Amino acid sequence: MGRPVPYIxxxxxxxxxxxxxxxxxxxxxxxxxxxxxxxxxxxxxxxYPAGVTA
Numbered sequence: 001m002g003r004p005v006p007y008i009x010x011x012x013x014x015x016x017x018x019x020x021x022x023x024x025x026x027x028x029x030x031x032x033x034x035x036x037x038x039x040x041x042x043x044x045x046x047x048y049p050a051g052v053t054a
Contacts, residue, residue, distance in 0.1 A: 038048040 034050075038050065041048045
């Protein structure tokens with residue numbers, strides 16, 4: 001068996017809706033901002049509760 005593909009194609013077009021992909025990208029961007037915020041605060045000696053958004 002080959003490697004599984006992240007999506008199924010039908011007639012060359014992916015079956016994943018664009019808004020789903022956009023939502024996933026937005027979520028990853030939010031997680032990245034949280035990681036960056038935690039890193040900056042850590043350099044200042046402040047704790048940042050992981051997973052809690054302001």
